[in-house]
Amino acid sequence: MVDSIQIQLRKGALDLCVLAVLSRGESYGYEIASTLVAAVGMGEGTIYPLMRRMQNDGLVATRLVESSSGPPRKYYRLTPLGETVFEAHRSDWRSFTAAVDKLLEDLS
Template identity: 60%
Template sequence: MADHIPSQLKKGVLELCVLALLAQGDSYAYDLARNLAQAVDMGEGTIYPLMRRLQTDGLVDSYQQESESGPSRKYYRLTEAGLLSLTAQKQDWQRFTASVNSILGVTHE
């Protein structure tokens, strides 16, 4: 189903999805990209510029960790500002989807 979602819609929620994944635990960019590809068919190339921007904005920080299967990996984790941003974005998303669902006549039980 994710392959039928327009790319602009996916890009609009990419930051929210990445922050939500990092709220579940620290991760490296390739793993984040893999999870996003499975969930919303998002291409791997979009994750790296986003991670740089999130780090520049202070929403995530990074650290190196040795890998059992090769060179060390750069892991990302949410900062306090990232967690606050995630909370605000989730609230915005819920209000937005409720408004769209109302227009579409979609109700939830």
């Protein structure tokens, strides 16, 4: 049961986490995945379908950059819509977590 809530929380926050990473500047897929693994324990396999969806939704744009160590890397960056959505999601997240924290404090 404990694992279940952690998994659900990660899934629910994954979009926001990706948008937060990209709000700091453009990044390629493996770099985004590595950052999320280190920060919140999300695996690489969940990132690429999400990035495709975000691209289709107009939240991120991409560009290919040649790499001397292998195939070209696809870099992702927030679009103006992505920046707007990130700010809205960040505000919603802060309101939600503040409300949950208040409930948890009241139970102590």
